[in-house]
Amino acid sequence: MKKYQMYVFAVATLLVAVATAFALWADALKIHLEVNTGNVDIEFTGVPRAIEMHDTDPGEHEGKDVASCTAEFTEVQDEEAAAAGLLLPPSWNPSSANADVELRIVITNAYPGYQCIIQDVNVKNVGTIPVKLLVKILDQNHNVIRPEQYFGGFLSYIDTDGDGCTELDVDYSGFFTLNGTQLHPGESQSFTVNLRLPKERQQCIAEQTTYTFYVVIIGYQWNEFP
Amino acid sequence: MKPLTTIAIAMLITAIATTAALMADTLTTKITAKTGTIDLDLQTATRTCGKVATTVTITPTKTDNTYTIQINVNPPGASSDSCTVYLTYENTGAIPIKIYTTSSTSSGTCTATPTTTGQIHPGDTGTVNVYISCTGSCTCTVTSTAKSWNQ
Numbered sequence: 001m002k003k004y005q006m007y008v009f010a011v012a013t014l015l016v017a018v019a020t021a022f023a024l025w026a027d028a029l030k031i032h033l034e035v036n037t038g039n040v041d042i043e044f045t046g047v048p049r050a051i052e053m054h055d056t057d058p059g060e061h062e063g064k065d066v067a068s069c070t071a072e073f074t075e076v077q078d079e080e081a082a083a084a085g086l087l088l089p090p091s092w093n094p095s096s097a098n099a100d101v102e103l104r105i106v107i108t109n110a111y112p113g114y115q116c117i118i119q120d121v122n123v124k125n126v127g128t129i130p131v132k133l134l135v136k137i138l139d140q141n142h143n144v145i146r147p148e149q150y151f152g153g154f155l156s157y158i159d160t161d162g163d164g165c166t167e168l169d170v171d172y173s174g175f176f177t178l179n180g181t182q183l184h185p186g187e188s189q190s191f192t193v194n195l196r197l198p199k200e201r202q203q204c205i206a207e208q209t210t211y212t213f214y215v216v217i218i219g220y221q222w223n224e225f226p
Numbered sequence: 227m228k229p230l231t232t233i234a235i236a237m238l239i240t241a242i243a244t245t246a247a248l249m250a251d252t253l254t255t256k257i258t259a260k261t262g263t264i265d266l267d268l269q270t271a272t273r274t275c276g277k278v279a280t281t282v283t284i285t286p287t288k289t290d291n292t293y294t295i296q297i298n299v300n301p302p303g304a305s306s307d308s309c310t311v312y313l314t315y316e317n318t319g320a321i322p323i324k325i326y327t328t329s330s331t332s333s334g335t336c337t338a339t340p341t342t343t344g345q346i347h348p349g350d351t352g353t354v355n356v357y358i359s360c361t362g363s364c365t366c367t368v369t370s371t372a373k374s375w376n377q
Contacts, residue, residue, distance in 0.1 A: 040251050064322065066320075100251070103253070103256070110259050111262055111264075111321050112377065129249070199376075202377075207262065207264060208261060212256070214256055216254050217253040217254075218251075218252050219250060219253075
């Protein structure tokens with residue numbers, strides 16, 4: 001029995017010695033990874049200027065002052081919520097939710113033939129990584145509006161109230177030049193909004209009616225542009 | 227579940243969510259266009275005739291921006307007479323208008339002549355003179371439509 005105890009003690013001692021040797025031989029390297037993400041952020045800059053036009057001349061027909069057109073930067077709504085849904089992929093990450101002012105354009109007492117152009121508005125990349133821009137037009141229920149027709153790919157009629165009759169003419173060339181534009185941090189791109197109540201569609205233009213629609217500009221991280 | 231396992235799963239979920247989220251930002255332009263109104267109102271309809279006994283009945287009806295006015299002239303004893311009816315319209319809309327007037331009759335003569343041929347600004351009035359000449363009873367139908375001044 002005493003001999004057996006000696007064997008057990010010897011084996012235990014051997015195991016401890018081996019374990020100690022491994023512990024001495026082992027070492028650890030630690031890699032510290034720190035990832036600081038950038039920021040996608042765009043904003044309006046400039047001083048929006050509304051210019052009334054008739055045909056190709058400035059001002060209203062015969063120099064009258066009947067309608068009015070104003071443009072200003074102001075907080076209108078949660079633009080992220082307005083753009084959510086079908087417009088943006090579900091994996092979209094609103095990095096600066098509802099932090100931007102909107103460009104608000106108001107036309108009053110309008111009539112067929114009235115035209116207003118908004119100039120001196122820019123989109124600026126105030127984030128830290130490049131962005132690519134995409135423009136969409138939404139009706140008042142935030143459904144995407146597609147132009148009825150193009151003339152040379154620039155002019156289009158849109159139906160903002162969903163009655164099947166196109167009552168507004170939006171010159172897409174003014175702001176669709178933004179589509180696909182890549183802005184590096186600090187860069188900006190100007191655009192115009194050219195809106196007309198077409199005489200040729202006067203049957204679609206009701207009196208004492210408010211037509212509302214949205215132009216949404218989305219800045220995507222440049223390497224994930226849809 | 228052991229705490230270490232819970233932490234590991236939470237870190238995994240966070241990593242997946244972070245990977246899937248694309249960065250984007252949006253700007254919105256809200257455009258509101260409110261249209262004005264085109265409207266006219268028949269304020270007065272007066273008449274003068276050659277004979278005092280001639281009866282003139284004026285019946286206006288309005289549909290949208292159009293007045294249809296039936297003017298019946300009935301000289302006494304089926305005789306002949308000529309009358310002039312003065313129609314005065316007010317621009318009750320919000321933008322300048324022009325009034326376009328036509329006339330027709332089944333017998334006799336009926337002509338409508340706007341004395342205000344130019345634009346009528348909101349709140350202003352314009353007059354249309356209707357000349358009617360007939361033997362016996364006749365009816366003249368005058369239609370006046372307001373349209374935007376720039377059309």
